[in-house]
Amino acid sequence: MLTYIARRLVLAVFTVWAVSVLAFAIIQLPPGDYITSYIAQMAATGSIVSEQEAENLRIQYGLDRPIYVQYYKWMVMIAQGNFGMSMEWRRPVGEVIGDRLWLTMVVSFAALLLTWTLALPIGIYSAVRQYSLGDYLFTFIGFLGLAVPNFLLALVILYLGFVFFDANIGGLFSLEYQDAPWSWAKVWDLLKHLPIPALILGLAGTAQQIRIMRANLLDELRKPYVVTARAKGLPEAKVILKYPVRVALNPFASTIGYLFPYIVSGSIIVSLVLSLPTVGPLLLKALIAQDMFLAGTIVLMLGVMTVIGTLISDIILVWIDPRIRLEDT
Amino acid sequence: MAEAQLSLDPSASQATQGRRPTTADERIFVASQWQLMWWRFRKHKLAMVSGAIIIGFYLVALGADFLAYADPNVSEAQRSLMPPQPIYLFDGWRFSPHVYAVRGRRDPMTFKRVYQADPSQKIPIRFFARGFEYNFLGLIPTSVHLIGVDAGHRAENTIFLLGTDVQGRDQWSRLVYATRISMTIGLVGVALSLFLGVLLGGVSGLYGGFADTLIQRLIEILRSIPTIPLWMGLAAALPREWSILQIYFAITIIISLLGWTELARVVRGRFLALREEDFVVSARLVGCTQMRIIFVHMVPSFMSHIIAATTLALPAMIISETALSFLGLGLRPPAISWGVLLQQAQNVQTVAISAWLMLPALPVIVAVLAFNFLGDGLRDAADPYGH
Numbered sequence: 001m002l003t004y005i006a007r008r009l010v011l012a013v014f015t016v017w018a019v020s021v022l023a024f025a026i027i028q029l030p031p032g033d034y035i036t037s038y039i040a041q042m043a044a045t046g047s048i049v050s051e052q053e054a055e056n057l058r059i060q061y062g063l064d065r066p067i068y069v070q071y072y073k074w075m076v077m078i079a080q081g082n083f084g085m086s087m088e089w090r091r092p093v094g095e096v097i098g099d100r101l102w103l104t105m106v107v108s109f110a111a112l113l114l115t116w117t118l119a120l121p122i123g124i125y126s127a128v129r130q131y132s133l134g135d136y137l138f139t140f141i142g143f144l145g146l147a148v149p150n151f152l153l154a155l156v157i158l159y160l161g162f163v164f165f166d167a168n169i170g171g172l173f174s175l176e177y178q179d180a181p182w183s184w185a186k187v188w189d190l191l192k193h194l195p196i197p198a199l200i201l202g203l204a205g206t207a208q209q210i211r212i213m214r215a216n217l218l219d220e221l222r223k224p225y226v227v228t229a230r231a232k233g234l235p236e237a238k239v240i241l242k243y244p245v246r247v248a249l250n251p252f253a254s255t256i257g258y259l260f261p262y263i264v265s266g267s268i269i270v271s272l273v274l275s276l277p278t279v280g281p282l283l284l285k286a287l288i289a290q291d292m293f294l295a296g297t298i299v300l301m302l303g304v305m306t307v308i309g310t311l312i313s314d315i316i317l318v319w320i321d322p323r324i325r326l327e328d329t
Numbered sequence: 330m331a332e333a334q335l336s337l338d339p340s341a342s343q344a345t346q347g348r349r350p351t352t353a354d355e356r357i358f359v360a361s362q363w364q365l366m367w368w369r370f371r372k373h374k375l376a377m378v379s380g381a382i383i384i385g386f387y388l389v390a391l392g393a394d395f396l397a398y399a400d401p402n403v404s405e406a407q408r409s410l411m412p413p414q415p416i417y418l419f420d421g422w423r424f425s426p427h428v429y430a431v432r433g434r435r436d437p438m439t440f441k442r443v444y445q446a447d448p449s450q451k452i453p454i455r456f457f458a459r460g461f462e463y464n465f466l467g468l469i470p471t472s473v474h475l476i477g478v479d480a481g482h483r484a485e486n487t488i489f490l491l492g493t494d495v496q497g498r499d500q501w502s503r504l505v506y507a508t509r510i511s512m513t514i515g516l517v518g519v520a521l522s523l524f525l526g527v528l529l530g531g532v533s534g535l536y537g538g539f540a541d542t543l544i545q546r547l548i549e550i551l552r553s554i555p556t557i558p559l560w561m562g563l564a565a566a567l568p569r570e571w572s573i574l575q576i577y578f579a580i581t582i583i584i585s586l587l588g589w590t591e592l593a594r595v596v597r598g599r600f601l602a603l604r605e606e607d608f609v610v611s612a613r614l615v616g617c618t619q620m621r622i623i624f625v626h627m628v629p630s631f632m633s634h635i636i637a638a639t640t641l642a643l644p645a646m647i648i649s650e651t652a653l654s655f656l657g658l659g660l661r662p663p664a665i666s667w668g669v670l671l672q673q674a675q676n677v678q679t680v681a682i683s684a685w686l687m688l689p690a691l692p693v694i695v696a697v698l699a700f701n702f703l704g705d706g707l708r709d710a711a712d713p714y715g716h
Contacts, residue, residue, distance in 0.1 A: 015550045022554070026562030147698040149648045151655060152690045155674060162681045170677070258552055265555035269652055273675070283558060284656060287565035295565075299558045310553050 001318055008314050012307045019303030024071050026299060027292040078300070084293035088286065093297045097279060101301055103172060104271070104278040108264045109309075110194050111201035115259065119206045123213025123252070127221060128240060138210060145207030150266045154200045154273040169196055170274040178277075197274055201266050205259050213252050220244035249320065256317070260309045264302060366633055369710040376706020379699040386696055390509040394463040397502035398474050398484040402663055405485065407433060408497035410683050411444055414489040416454055426454040426476075428487055441682075452478055452487050460484050492685040494673050503665055504689060510666040512696065514581055515646035519639055521585040522646075526592025527635070533593065534600025535623070541597075548590045556587050560649065564658040573664040580659050584649045588642065595638040599631035633711035641704035644697040651693055667693050 039049045049057075058064045062073050077084060083093035126135045161169040171178075172193045177186045220226070221244055229239045271280030279298045286295040357365070370376060389396060411431070418426050430450035436443050458477025465471050477484045490501040533544040563583045567576060603609055612626050647667075653659030654668025655675070662669060670689035674680050680687055 011546065011549060014546070015553050018550050019554055022559060023562070026559070026566060029563065029566030143698060143701065144694075146701060147644070147694050148690075149652060149693065149697075151652060152671070152693065155671075155677075155680065155687065155690070158677045159680050159684070159687065162677055168677070261553050261555045265557040268555075268557045268561070269656065272656065283561060284658075287561055287658070290565075295562060299562055302555050302558050306555050307553060 004318055005315060008311055012311050015307045016304055019307070020075065020300055021071075023296045023299040023303065024074060027296040028067060028070075074296075078297075083297045086286070086291055086294040088289045088291040088294065093293050096294060097282065097298065097301070100277055100279045100282060101298075101305070103276070104264070104267055104280070104302070105305055105309075106190070107172070107194065107197050107201065107271070107276060107278060108260070108267050110198040111205070111263045111267070112256075112260060114195075114198045115202040115205045115209055115263075116256075118202070119209035119213060120252075122206075123210045124217060124240070124245060126210060126214040127217035127248075130218065142207035142210050145203040148203075150200055150204055151269045151273050153203060154197075154270045157196065157200060158274065170276070172197070172276050172278075197267075197270060197276060200274070201263055201270055204266070205263060209252065209255065209259070212255060213248060216248035216251050217244055220248050256313045257310045260313060261306045264306050264309075268302075362629075362633075366710045370706055373706035373709060375702045376709075379702035379706070382695065382699040383703055386508060386512050386692075386699075389505055390512045391466065393505040393509045395465060395473070396475050396505045397499075398458075398460055398476050398488055398490075399499035399502040400461045400485065401498060401503045401506045401665055403485060404496035404498050406497055408486065408489075408493050409442055409495055411489050411493040411497070412683070413492040413500075413685050414446065416488070416490070417451075420451065427451040428454060428489075430487070431489070452482055454488065455479060458484075491688055492683070494670075494686065495679075500670075500685065500688065503670060504667075504692065507665045507667050507670055507689065508692060510577070510660065510664060511647060511650060511668070511693075514577065514650045514666065515643045517578070518581040518585045518588065518646040518650075519642050521581060522589040522592055522642060523635070523639055525585065525589035527596050529589070530593035530596030531600060531623075534597035534604070544593070544597075548593060551587060551590050554587075557652065559587065560584065560653055561656065561658050564653055573660070576660060577664070580650060580653065581646075584646055584653075588645060588649070592635075592638055592642060595634060596631075599634055600627070603627050603630065633707070637704055637707035637711045640700060640707050643704075644700040647693065647696060647700075 039054060042049050055064075062070055065073070074084070081094075083097075085091070086093045086096045089096050122138050126138050129135055158168075158170060172190055173186065174189050174193075177189045180186055221240075223244070226239060226244055229243065230236075267276075267278060268280040268283060270276070271278040272284060275281065279302065283295060283298045285291075286298065360368070411433070414428055414431060416426050416428055418424065420427060428451075429446035429448050430452055431444050431446050433442050433444045435441070454476050455478060456476060457473050459472045459480070460474040460477045462470065462472045474484070476488065478487050485499060489499065491504065492500050494500060494503070529544050529547075533541045560583055564580060567579050571579070609622060609626055612622050617626070650659055650666060651668035651671065654661075654666050655671045657672060660666050660669055667689045671687075671693075674686040674689075
C-alpha cells in the first residue's frame with residue numbers, strides 16, 4: 001500500500017511540474033510581453049511610456065532574461081508564496097484570486113459528491129430492474145446528460161428560471177452576502193445556492209457513472225455466486241448489496257480520479273454562464289487582457305488543486321479495494 | 330482472421346452438429362469479417378438511425394450554400410432580432426407556399442424593435458430560386474438556392490425561418506454554414522488525434538518496457554490536468570491577426586494535442602491483446618518482417634475497433650470547439666460555427682427576450698447524441714463474434 005501511495009505521489013509531483021511548464025508556456029506564448037500591452041493601454045488613455053521607462057519595467061519584471069531563467073524566477077517566487085502582481089488589477093495576484101480558488105473547489109467538490117450520491121443508487125436500480133420503465137428513463141436522461149454540454153445546460157436552466165420564476169438563479173451568494181465577511185449565515189447561504197451549479201456540473205459525470213455502474217453490476221449479477229446466495233434464501237437486498245455491488249464498485253471508483261479534473265475543467269465555463277464567483281470569469285478576463293501572472297497562476301493553481309483532489313480519491317480507492325494494494329506492490 | 334473462423338458463433342455451430350448446415354448457416358461461414366460486422370451493425374437500430382442523421386449533417390455541410398437562402402454575413406439593422414416566421418404551405422386549399430410581409434418599427438415605450446406580419450401581403454416562396462452568388466461544391470458558380478423569392482423581393486428581407494440575430498443576419502442560413510465548420514473541425518481534429526494515438530499507442534503496446542511506461546505516465550499526466558483552462562490559455566495566445574483558416578487549424582491542433590490519450594489507450598490495448606495471438610506468433614515464426622506483421626496481420630484485425638473509438642472521440646471534439654468559440658477564444662467572426670452562433674446567447678437577458686438565439690444548441694446536441702449512438706453500434710459490431 002505504501003509503495004502504491006509513493007508511486008502516486010511521484011506521479012503527482014511530475015504532473016504538477018508538467019502543469020507549471022504548461023502554465024508558463026501559456027504566459028509566454030502571446031507575441032510581445034505584458035509591457036507591450038501595458039504601453040498600448042497607456043497610449044489608449046493618452047499617456048506615453050518612453051523607451052527608457054519600458055526598458056526599466058522589463059528589467060524590473062525580469063522580462064529581459066532568457067526563458068528558463070524567467071521560469072526559474074517564477075517558480076522561486078511561487079515557492080515563497082508570492083504570485084507576482086496582476087498587472088491589470090494593479091494588486092498582488094494572491095489578493096485578486098482571493099476566495100475564488102476555494103469557491104471553485106467547493107463547487108467542484110459538491111458536484112463530485114452529488115455525482116456519487118446520484119450515480120450509485122440509480123446505477124444499482126437500473127441494473128437490478130433492467131429494461132424497466134425507470135431503467136429506460138434513466139438511460140434516456142443519462143444519454144441527454146452526456147450529449148448536452150454543461151454550459152448549454154446552464155444556459156437553458158438559467159433561461160427557464162428567468163422565464164418561469166422570474167428569478168436569476170445564477171451566482172453563489174444572495175446580494176446581502178456578496179461582499180460580507182465569512183460567517184455561518186454566509187456559509188448557509190452558499191449551501192443554499194450550491195445545488196443548481198453542482199447538478200449542472202455533475203450531470204455529465206453522473207450519466208457516465210450510471211452507465212459504468214449498471215454495466216459492471218449486470219456482469220456480476222449473472223455470476224453463479226449470486227444464484228447460490230439467492231438459492232440459500234438470503235434476503236434480496238442482502239444478495240445484491242453485500243456482494244455484487246461491492247465487486248462492481250471497484251471499476252466505478254477507479255474512474256473518479258479522472259472525473260475530478262473533468263468537473264474542475266467544466267466549472268470554468270459553467271461559472272461564466274451562471275456568473276459564479278469562481279476563478280472561471282477571472283481566467284477568461286486575464287487571458288483576454290494578457291495579464292500573464294494572473295492567468296498563469298490560475299492555471300497552475302487549478303492544476304495543483306486537481307492533482308491533490310485526484311491523489312486523495314486514489315488513496316480512498318486503495319482503502320476501499322484491497323486488490324489494488326496487492327496488484328501494485 | 331484465423332481465430333475468427335474457429336470461434337464462430339457457438340450457437341450456429343451447435344445447431345449444425347446434428348444436421349446438414351442450412352443455407353443461412355453457410356452464409357455465415359463464408360462471410361467475410363466486414364460482412365459479419367455489417368450484419369451485426371444492422372441489428373442496432375438506434376445506431377443505424379444515428380448513422381443516417383450523421384450522413385444528413387454532412388450533406389448539409391456539403392450543400393450549405395444551396396440550403397441557405399440569405400447571405401450569412403450580410404447584416405442589416407432594420408431586421409435586428411426578428412423572431413422566426415413560419416412559411417405557410419397552403420393558400421386556401423391550393424398548395425402555394427408563401428410568407429407574410431413583415432413590417433418593423435420601434436416601440437415608442439420600450440425602444441425595442443417590434444415586427445408585425447401583414448396577412449394581406451402574401452409573398453410566394455419559389456423552389457430553386459435565384460439568390461446570392463456562390464460556387465456549388467466550391468466548383469460550379471451558380472446562384473440557385475433551394476428556396477427563395479421572386480426577382481422583385483430579396484430573400485434576406487422576406488424569409489425568416491429561424492429568425493435573425495442582433496445584427497439582423499438570417500439564423501437559418503448561418504446555421505447551415507456553421508454546420509460546415511463545426512462538423513469538419515471534429516474530423517480534422519480526430520484525424521490528428523488518431524495519428525498521435527496510433528503512433529504512441531502502437532509504440533507503447535508493441536515495444537512495451539521503458540517506452541510503454543513513459544507513454545503511459547504521459548497519458549496519466551495529461552488526463553489528470555483540467556483541459557479547459559489549458560485550451561483557453563493556448564487559444565488566447567493565438568495571434569489576433571491570423572486568418573480564419575489558420576485559427577481553424579490551430580484550434581484543431583490544440584484540441585487534439587490534449588485529446589489523443591483515449592485513442593492511444595485503445596490502440597495499446599489492442600496491440601497487447603494481439604501480440605500473443607496464434608496467428609501473429611506464427612507470422613513471426615515464418616519470418617515475416619515487423620512491418621508486415623503490423624500492417625498485413627495486426628492492423629486489419631483491429632481496424633474496426635479504431636473506427637469505433639474514433640467515432641466516439643468525435644463528439645468530444647465538437648463540444649470542445651463549441652465551448653471555446655462560445656467563450657470567444659475559439660473561432661472568431663466572420664468564421665461561423667455553432668459555438669460562434671451560441672456566443673450571442675451568452676447573456677440571459679438577451680435570451681429571455683429572443684429565445685430563438687438558443688436554437689444553435691439543438692444541432693450540437695443532436696450531432697453529439699448521434700455520434701455517441703453510432704459509436705456504440707460500431708463498437709458492438711467491431712467484435713461480431715461476441716454476444
